[in-house]
Amino acid sequence: MVEMLYFCRNKEQTMKNRSIVLFVALLACCVLQAQNLTDRLAKLSPVSISKKLESKKFSEKYLLNFTQLVDPKDASKGTFQQRVILCHAGFDRPTVLVTEGYSAYYALYPNYEEELSRLLNANVICVEYRYFADSTPKEVDYAYLTVENSLADLHQITQTFKKIYVGKWISTGISKGGMTTMFYRASYPEDVDISVPYVAPLNKGIRDGRHEKFLKNKVGTARERQLIQDYQMEVLKRRSTLVPLFKKYCDEKKYTFRLPIDNIYDLCIMEYSFALWQWGTPVETIPAPTSDDQTLLQHLLDISEPNYFSEQGDNYSFNVQAVKELGYYGYDMKPFRKYTSMKNSKDYMYKVMLAPSEGNLKFSKALYKATRKYLKKNDPKMIYIYGGIDPWGSSGVGTWLKTDNKENLKVYTWPRGSHSTRIGSFDEQTRKEIMDRLNKWLGE
Numbered sequence: 001m002v003e004m005l006y007f008c009r010n011k012e013q014t015m016k017n018r019s020i021v022l023f024v025a026l027l028a029c030c031v032l033q034a035q036n037l038t039d040r041l042a043k044l045s046p047v048s049i050s051k052k053l054e055s056k057k058f059s060e061k062y063l064l065n066f067t068q069l070v071d072p073k074d075a076s077k078g079t080f081q082q083r084v085i086l087c088h089a090g091f092d093r094p095t096v097l098v099t100e101g102y103s104a105y106y107a108l109y110p111n112y113e114e115e116l117s118r119l120l121n122a123n124v125i126c127v128e129y130r131y132f133a134d135s136t137p138k139e140v141d142y143a144y145l146t147v148e149n150s151l152a153d154l155h156q157i158t159q160t161f162k163k164i165y166v167g168k169w170i171s172t173g174i175s176k177g178g179m180t181t182m183f184y185r186a187s188y189p190e191d192v193d194i195s196v197p198y199v200a201p202l203n204k205g206i207r208d209g210r211h212e213k214f215l216k217n218k219v220g221t222a223r224e225r226q227l228i229q230d231y232q233m234e235v236l237k238r239r240s241t242l243v244p245l246f247k248k249y250c251d252e253k254k255y256t257f258r259l260p261i262d263n264i265y266d267l268c269i270m271e272y273s274f275a276l277w278q279w280g281t282p283v284e285t286i287p288a289p290t291s292d293d294q295t296l297l298q299h300l301l302d303i304s305e306p307n308y309f310s311e312q313g314d315n316y317s318f319n320v321q322a323v324k325e326l327g328y329y330g331y332d333m334k335p336f337r338k339y340t341s342m343k344n345s346k347d348y349m350y351k352v353m354l355a356p357s358e359g360n361l362k363f364s365k366a367l368y369k370a371t372r373k374y375l376k377k378n379d380p381k382m383i384y385i386y387g388g389i390d391p392w393g394s395s396g397v398g399t400w401l402k403t404d405n406k407e408n409l410k411v412y413t414w415p416r417g418s419h420s421t422r423i424g425s426f427d428e429q430t431r432k433e434i435m436d437r438l439n440k441w442l443g444e
Contacts, residue, residue, distance in 0.1 A: 037062075037088050040164045047160060053085070057113040058124070060088040066160075068130070070137050070144050072152035077144070080130070080137035082153060086161075087117065087124035094168040094442055095161070097192060098126040099154060099184055101176025102318065103133035115422050116172055116196060119435065120442070123165060127157055129180070131317040142320050142358070147367055150180065151187045158191045168442050172196040175392070175419065176318065179326065182397075183367065185382060186374035194441050195382045199419050201395040203327025204368045206349055211329035214394035215273050224283045228273050229335065234289040235269055235300055236339035241293050249301065255310040258352055262341040264309050267352065270331035270345060272304040274391050280418030309352050319353040325367045329391070372400075379406045381441050383434060387417025387425070410437070 037060050041049055046067035055061035064084040071077035085107040096117045098107070106112060107126040117124045128135040130153055131145045158169065169192040173181040178200030185195045201208075219225065235242060239262075246268075247261045257264050276283075281303060287295050307313055322328045331345040350359055375397060386393040393399075398411040412434060414425050423434050 037164075041086075044160055044163060047084075053108060054110040055087060055112070056110045057118075058087040058089055062086045062088075063108065066127075066157055068153050068156065070141070072149055072156075078137070078139070080135065082130060082157075083128040083134040084157065085112075085124070085126040087112070087126070089117070089121055089123045091165065092167065093122050094120055094170060095123040095125060095165040096120070097154070097158060097169060097171045098124060099171055099173040099177050099180035100127055101129050101173060101178075101180050102315070104128035105133060114172065115424060116170060116438075119423070120170070120438065122170065125157065125161055125165075127154060129176075129317075136317075142317075145317060145320055147180075147183050147321070147325055148187075151184050154180075154184050155188050155191060158188075168193045170194040170196060170438075172198065173200070174198040175200065176326070182375075182382075183371060185380055186371050189374075189378070189380060193381060194438065195380065196385065196438075197382070198385045199387060199390055199392055199396075199421060200384065201327075201392045202368060202371055202397055203329075203395050204365060205327050206323055206363050207330035207346075208327050208395050209330070210394045210399070211274065211391045212332040214391055215277065216332055218394070219277050219389050219391065220283070227283050227286055228276065230289055231286045231296075231299075232269050232272060232336065233339070235296050236266075236336055238293060238296065239265065239339065239341075242297050245293065245297050246300075246306070249297075250306055250310075253307065255306060255312055257306075257310055258355075259309075260341075264306055264352075266333075266336075266340045266342045267309055267331075267345070267348065268300060268304040268306050269336070270333060271308065272300060274329065275304050277389050277391050278419045280387070280389060280416075280420065313353075316354075319349065320358060320361065323349055323354065323358070323361045323363060325364050327363065327368065327395075329395075375401055375409070379408045381408045382410070383437065384409075384411040385421055385423060386411065386413040387419060387421035388413050388415040390417065390419045390421065392419060 038049065041047055041062070048065045050063040050065050053061040053063055064086055065081040066084050067079050068082045069075055069077065070080055083104055085104060096114055098114060104126050114124055116122060130150050131140070171181045171184055171192040172195070178197035179202070181195050181197040182200050182202065185192065243262060243265050246265050250261065287299050328349060333340060333342065333345055337343055384397055386396050386398055393413065398413055401411065403409055403411055412426065412430060414421050417425050423431060
């Protein structure tokens, strides 16, 4: 009887204790909810609010500065301010981490949102890549512009913002940003719950080799490929009249180049087929070979702008990374050699896209190999999105990665999709399949 009384009293006390714990937890939750976003951001280090931004898509939006180490392994090398744009949907919502590969200026606009933030009603934290735009150290030393360091940046940001956004995290990015999403998942697999890389290549060299074969034999139809080659051949044959017009255009734009204008003209024509397919320009827009000089030239300028090869181009930091570890593509000049001033495009990245001071940079396959190994051996919650006519897809993971035996990791390719392919590009059934998968993961 005594034991029974003790049990009942003990049980009653246990229930009271649980009630107290529940009350305290509820009170803490209410206090937390009462705190506004700026209060929470003020407590985050090393974050500072630059200014509040207008948004037509989110309840609140801020431009933030995040203090990062130039060398994550050595604080003595100094710090820099990384630009971060925070778009707030709710503390109870998932968070989309945009692993941008370049500048994030576009995220400043009032109408900015991401496909995933719209589909999932999620917060967005858009991170500008180190050494681009406002996220460039005062003293530029490209030795510290590495993928490894960029991923350390993302890790610091994620760990910091998880203090206020405790729901599911989804990393995503487009093109080079998609590559960053992929590398981030392979290096810090526990940082996010889901990853969605868009149109992300995984290149194995400065001249990967797969892109040229894709453009020559696989993309589109045989008729479409022939129309493109016929146009390229015609503008090369007319170089005596078109190069002076091309030079005049470049002079008016105040472009300068590291190679003679004749070589730049050749490179623009070689780049033409890649650029046309990359952005899905209809082949029906290609002028007939009988068109006048100005019509032929204007079409070339519309598709393959020479600024891409100029010293005024804004992708120098990318070029450095491309030759060091991201890789790139080459050009197949064999069909055109009779009419070109250049006989081959070997080492054109060094000759045209980089200053002589970067001439000693060598490509390392370490990143490529490590990422392949991770994707083959693991089954992370990842959805890859590709376009079937996008040349970048020819070096995408879908060309070699077998996913039939993987429960989570999936690759979706829209057959006539370009580099602009998104989830919304697919047919209704495929969109539903993708969204069902995402929502299932978010609910786990």
